Amino acid sequence: xxxTLILAAVTRATxxxxxxxxxxxxxxxxxxxxxxxxxxxxxGALVAVTSALVGVFTVIRRQSFAGHALADLGxxxxxxxxxxxxxxxxxxxxxxxxxxxxxxxxGVKRVQGRDVATGIVFGLGLGLTGLFLYLDTQVPGTSNAAxxxxxxSLFVIxxxxxxxxxxxxxxxxxxxxxxxxxxxxxxVSQDLAFVRRIPVRATGILFLVALALAxxxxxxxxxxxxxxxxxxxxxxxxxxxxxxxxxxxLIAIAIxxxxxxxxxxxxxxxxxxxxxxxxxxxxFCIVVVLFVVYLLSGVALPIRARARRAAEVVL
Amino acid sequence: MFSDFLVNTWITASVVAVVAGLVGFFVVLRGxxxxxxxxxxxxxxxxxxxxxxGIDPILGMGIFAVGGAVAxxxxxxxxxxxxxxxxxxxxxxxxxxxxxxxxxxxSAEVFAxxxxxxxxxxxxxxxxxxxxxxxxxxxxxxxxxRLLLSSVLPDMAAARGISQFGMSxxxxxxxxxxxxxxxxxxxxxxxxxxxxxxxAAARSFSADPLVAxxxxxxxxxxxxxxxxxxxxxxxxxxxxxxxxxxxxxxxxGRGWFAIRVRRVATA
Numbered sequence: 206x207x208x209t210l211i212l213a214a215v216t217r218a219t220x221x222x223x224x225x226x227x228x229x230x231x232x233x234x235x236x237x238x239x240x241x242x243x244x245x246x247x248x249g250a251l252v253a254v255t256s257a258l259v260g261v262f263t264v265i266r267r268q269s270f271a272g273h274a275l276a277d278l279g280x281x282x283x284x285x286x287x288x289x290x291x292x293x294x295x296x297x298x299x300x301x302x303x304x305x306x307x308x309x310x311x312g313v314k315r316v317q318g319r320d321v322a323t324g325i326v327f328g329l330g331l332g333l334t335g336l337f338l339y340l341d342t343q344v345p346g347t348s349n350a351a352x353x354x355x356x357x358s359l360f361v362i363x364x365x366x367x368x369x370x371x372x373x374x375x376x377x378x379x380x381x382x383x384x385x386x387x388x389x390x391x392x393v394s395q396d397l398a399f400v401r402r403i404p405v406r407a408t409g410i411l412f413l414v415a416l417a418l419a420x421x422x423x424x425x426x427x428x429x430x431x432x433x434x435x436x437x438x439x440x441x442x443x444x445x446x447x448x449x450x451x452x453x454x455l456i457a458i459a460i461x462x463x464x465x466x467x468x469x470x471x472x473x474x475x476x477x478x479x480x481x482x483x484x485x486x487x488x489f490c491i492v493v494v495l496f497v498v499y500l501l502s503g504v505a506l507p508i509r510a511r512a513r514r515a516a517e518v519v520l
Numbered sequence: 521m522f523s524d525f526l527v528n529t530w531i532t533a534s535v536v537a538v539v540a541g542l543v544g545f546f547v548v549l550r551g552x553x554x555x556x557x558x559x560x561x562x563x564x565x566x567x568x569x570x571x572x573x574g575i576d577p578i579l580g581m582g583i584f585a586v587g588g589a590v591a592x593x594x595x596x597x598x599x600x601x602x603x604x605x606x607x608x609x610x611x612x613x614x615x616x617x618x619x620x621x622x623x624x625x626x627s628a629e630v631f632a633x634x635x636x637x638x639x640x641x642x643x644x645x646x647x648x649x650x651x652x653x654x655x656x657x658x659x660x661x662x663x664x665x666r667l668l669l670s671s672v673l674p675d676m677a678a679a680r681g682i683s684q685f686g687m688s689x690x691x692x693x694x695x696x697x698x699x700x701x702x703x704x705x706x707x708x709x710x711x712x713x714x715x716x717x718x719x720a721a722a723r724s725f726s727a728d729p730l731v732a733x734x735x736x737x738x739x740x741x742x743x744x745x746x747x748x749x750x751x752x753x754x755x756x757x758x759x760x761x762x763x764x765x766x767x768x769x770x771x772x773g774r775g776w777f778a779i780r781v782r783r784v785a786t787a
Contacts, residue, residue: 332763
């Protein structure tokens with residue numbers, strides 16, 4: 206949310222315009238041939254896979270709010286990073302991990318307490334963002350900051366972030382996979398986790414760190430709005446279709462990657478649909494596709510229930 | 521500090537604080553911080569759309585906030601509520617992105633909607649804010665017992681014939697009205713903090729709602745007043761002081777609670 210970010214976004218946005226103009230002359234061949242589109246497809250898929258894996262546990266553990274809060278809280282680091290002169294990416298990641306730790310410290314076991322704890326940390330984080338923003342954006346024309354962070358675009362990503370994104374995504378996935386059994390038991394029943402002597406506290410903190418990593422990555426590359434959508438929607442839809450966590454993750458990854466690609470295609474084709482001069486924002490297209498998929502998965506619920514003829518907890 | 525151009529600010533901020541303290545108590549009691557976050561943030565898309573169409577932003581925000589409240593509650597009947605809130609919030613924000621990209625030159629206005637504009641309240645805005653504030657307070661007072669029961673003991677409320685869905689919808693609508701009246705002045709950021717911080721602090725001082733609610737309103741008022749004064753003298757953004765004040769109050773509340781629990785334990 207700092208001045209650099211805005212400037213970067215503005216320059217990248219303007220540099221992306223010629224590409225989009227050529228895109229508008231359409232055809233699938235030019236779609237796959239375009240360099241920004243290729244990068245968008247790759248980064249989108251990478252982020253979608255990580256988000257789906259972490260997202261399934263986020264939904265099971267009822268931590269959607271924390272996931273969303275962490276995305277916005279990364280912006281605190283993003284704006285502070287500019288003040289102290291470190292890289293934007295690390296600002297986001299460090300702030301996310303710190304916020305995750307703080308939430309775990311303030312939060313209590315009950316879901317309601319966690320809700321308030323998230324809210325308090327979140328509120329303070331937003332306030333700090335406002336302050337940093339004020340301190341480092343005394344430059345005229347910086348009011349686009351909030352907009353560019355919230356609605357960052359897949360089409361204007363710098364290719365040089367790809368390796369870092371890849372490594373951090375792998376770390377997030379590794380944490381989830383390594384603590385798989387702990388997470389599963391702890392998410393389903395805390396009493397069972399206690400009996401089995403699972404380090405509940407450590408599991409919670411580790412998971413929040415993985416969540417923070419996944420969310421910060423996508424917030425930085427594709428915008429805070431989209432990161433929450435990619436985290437929650439595929440996982441929630443998948444968990445309506447199956448109760449088996451392994452399956453759910455596979456379905457969630459398929460939904461996440463599929464929706465992202467369809468959204469990118471729609472955004473690409475949308476050039477000139479309404480007012481002529483713009484394509485529709487990528488974030489918007491992907492979010493709408495994800496929302497529709499989630500609604501459709503609700504249609505599958507009664508069918509599945511009838512097939513099973515068993516009363517189940519509705520997810 | 522109390523000069524003419526700030527009089528409106530003091531009045532509207534106080535109204536917003538009273539409403540936030542009262543509504544926020546139920547936000548914390550029902551564990552719906554996420555809703556309290558989602559409606560103000562989503563409502564900003566309404567403002568973006570309204571500006572695009574050239575109508576009053578407050579109207580656009582009202583429509584989006586109420587629409588969001590209805591969507592969250594009805595979808596929440598069949599899906600899980602935190603998932604539904606997250607997705608609705610994101611969808612509303614995404615529409616905001618679309619409106620922003622369709623319209624061109626008004627991001628300064630959007631910025632003010634997100635982060636507040638407390639030092640520039642015109643006299644025309646004071647009337648509607650007071651009216652909406654009174655509606656919020658009246659709604660809560662009228663439904664006080666039912667709302668309390670359905671928040672604390674949902675099963676018992678259901679047994680007494682109080683519809684859980686009806687109560688959720690009612691409460692979401694109250695939050696939506698509070699949002700529409702507050703956001704144009706104080707910003708989505710500040711409102712959320714006021715809805716959670718002071719009430720959460722008040723709840724650690726007393727479990728009795730008739731004590732905690734006035735305490736919560738008092739905390740919210742003090743936070744807002746001190747913040748305006750601090751913003752006036754330091755010329756830093758008012759939203760920062762409000763969020764900081766809320767967090768400090770909550771910290772004090774938690775500390776007090778811990779001491780009291782220890783005292784009871786030793787006795």
